[in-house]
Amino acid sequence: MVDTTPDGTLALAAPAARRPRGWLPTLRQLPLIPLAILVPFVLVALFAGWIAPYDPTEPIPGASIFEPPCWMPGGSMHAILGTDFQSRDVLSRLIYGARVSLIVGVTGTLAAGSIGTAMGVIAGYLGGWTDQVIMRLTDAWLALPALVFAIFLATVAGPSMWNIVIILGLVYWTRYCRVIRGEVLSLREREFVKLAEIAGASRLRVILRHVVPNVLNSTMVLASLTIGVVIIAEASLSFLGVGVPPPEPAWGSMLSEGRSMLMVGDWWLTIFPGLCIMLVVLATQLLGDWLRIRLDPQLRNL
Amino acid sequence: MSSLLEVAGLAKHFAVNTAPFPRRRIGLVKAVDGVDFTVAAGETLGLIGESGCGKTTTSKLILLQETPTAGTIRYDGADIRTLDRAGLMRYRREVQVVFQDPFSSLSPRMRVGEIIAEPLQIHTRKSRAEQRERVAEVLELVGLPADVARLFPHEFSGGQRQRIAIARALVTDTRLIVLDEAVSALDVSIRAQIMNQLEELQERLGVSYLFIGHDLATVAHISDRIAVMYLGKLVELAESLELCSRPAHPYTQALFTAALPAHPDQPQERVKLTGEVPSALNVPSGCRFHPRCPHATARCAEEAPATKEIAPGHSVACHLY
């Protein structure tokens, strides 16, 4: 009979489920399909300068316009996936376009996520009038059709890649705000938050140390699920001509440029960029779904 | 023996309103309605009652989570409402709480060491090294090895988490800990561990406890004195052993007979209580217990009984005395 119980046999008794260690089992736990798609795209985007055979904005010397891909009659090896209406290499434009799409996608999502999470946390934690004002603002914002709003802002702000990032951030923050606010509302009632308040912590301290770290999970999941949306938004803007300005290659504008030639049978100008958009968005969605299941302790053990 | 905490005429009424524009008051919930008790240094006061009795609200009032509608709370002689900023910080430093649910009282994304050190960071200017030292000290006080400070809460069981919560409550120079159903969610054997630990800590450090609970045997075991609450009022207050041998108020008697036996052959005379606890929106007139009281008289329905001392240290609010 011991009073000061020697939890030395603590040995972390009742530890959280012991997950298999070692690099091979860990590898097996990763979502292979999304990563198999995304990692090459990311690498391509990073090393575009080294990989791309040609400058994407300059016509290939000695090539004709609308050359088909190399395996079709009329194509040649110097432009593997063909050329566009300015004799520029489609493959190089795809590679540099990956850079644009991924950068805009990621930073746009970061911008939207930061603004949205911050607003959600403030609204949820402070409550009262602050909450009401922010929520009505969110409601109003959500009522605007996202793409139309983005087009409007883009027209006003003028074409440039960083403008697009800001615009996408401004358009998509509301998705985070609503969800995060809900989480904060329930977090606020949790006892560890009350304990901090009782101990005399300032509101800022409680928000930064207790609230924000616990909503980051949701933010990350939301982010990975909406990054696809942002990429498509950017592609749409570029398609409509108000996105990344030419001659900078973007998948969306490639789609737009190649649209008229689809009727004539020059399919490679649109199919390849379209395929790229589809694959990247699919991969991010799958990744987001995996992340969501992984981060939710209840679903994880199934 | 000077009182550390003195509560007099404490009351908290919650207004129940319709939606705004126009906001009309439909009713008044008298969660706490005139409660007096004291907690001396180094003693444990037990607060017992069933749902709706106001013990949770009382704890919130003491922890400054709600402001009283009436009455005073004196800490070390000073009315806490008149405290200036420094005084308030001191109050928050010296009065801490341990809650019921071990699974939500620790911040899931912070390491245990950081969780325990937080009051130090708020109230003192100790360096990181000094903080670490103090954290190790209190961990040892609650029977946990010092190197658990780098772990996360989810790696611990319920009982261990309560120990961490207690460690956190002790890390500054705490003089009063409010234990709000702190052991109710724990398994029986772990509960015994924690109760023994709490008693030992009280002996070593001289800290006072306000032990709020609903299980009579548990509360009686750890408390020096017990206060029984019903529908916002204090119906009886006595020393623990005195209350167990001579419960005076009919409600207290009912609580005792309703308590589960410790042995199958234990005799069970039953003061059978009829009905349910009435809603705090519609408190009965006169003595609040009279609709369910087996000894109720006409006077009980009209006049609320005053608190009388029937023996040294033993007071009751009942017309029978």
Place this chain on the structure above:
Amino acid sequence: MPPLLQVSGLQTHYVSFGGERVVKAVDDVSFSLDEGETLGIVGESGCGKTTTCLSIVGLLPAAARIAGGSIEFEGRDLTRLGPREMRHVRGARIAMILQDPMASLNPLFSIYTQVSEPAYYHQRIRGRPLRERVGELLRAVRIPSPAQRMREYPHQMSGGMRQRIVGAIALSGGPRLIIADEPTTNLDVTIQAQYLDLLKELQQETGVAVIFVTHNLGIVARMCERLAVMYAGKIVEAGTVRELFNHPKHPYTKALLGAMPKLGSKEKLFAIPGQPPDLAHLPSGCAFHPRCPEALPRCAGEAPGETRLSATWRARCWLAAQEAKEGDVVPA
């Protein structure tokens, strides 16, 4: 007369991580229950008592399966029954009362709908007889003005009343066995006392057998005739309530009894050192030995078998086995 329920060598395992981790939530559990008897199954969190009950009624979660043993109820082995047949048993012959009344009641349906459901499906009562039956049941659980109450909804009732409604639903199909899993944990003390009185009366009136699953020995002392103590998936001691309360043989039983605060006594509580074990990584030999104040050297190496101490009493402990051999068995 054959027992109403006979559980023999029950093994229920939880499998997770794609088969990598097998947790023996219930490991070789055997007990029996006669008609009209009250049995208490006592243990702390993680000991396997709830899993045992879920195994009996066939409501195990997806990750669990019965890996061995049998559950004989009214002459049939429940582990061999298909889902459709189990549905005829559940509610009609065996009913369950769970801890949280608000979770057991559907907020969208009236009291009448919910109380009548088992009678409707299992006993095929319809129309006016059904309404009368519901009124009878509500009266049996002492709900005042049943005719009015049956039209109300769960949120309009207090916790104590809701738990009674749950009791009425349990009785509605006319079961011979009710399994009550921590039925009073969420109730106030005086309401709990009323509820337990009610259960006792109902038992006397209908002759239904009850299994109480709880961690509170007080409930067992009040309500049960027999008791089984579980630890880490096994029954470590079982017998009549008097046998175990008066002369507990297993150190864990002794510890549980010693950990209960007794009203009016300031005697120091017996606190078992350490934590309940992680079922995925049980200690060798007797699962309790790391925490056992009376452990013998043998306990670390070999898991004890059951020692029969009397016709009704058995314990799974080397110490008890030793004492039994020395003729130290005290009759209840």
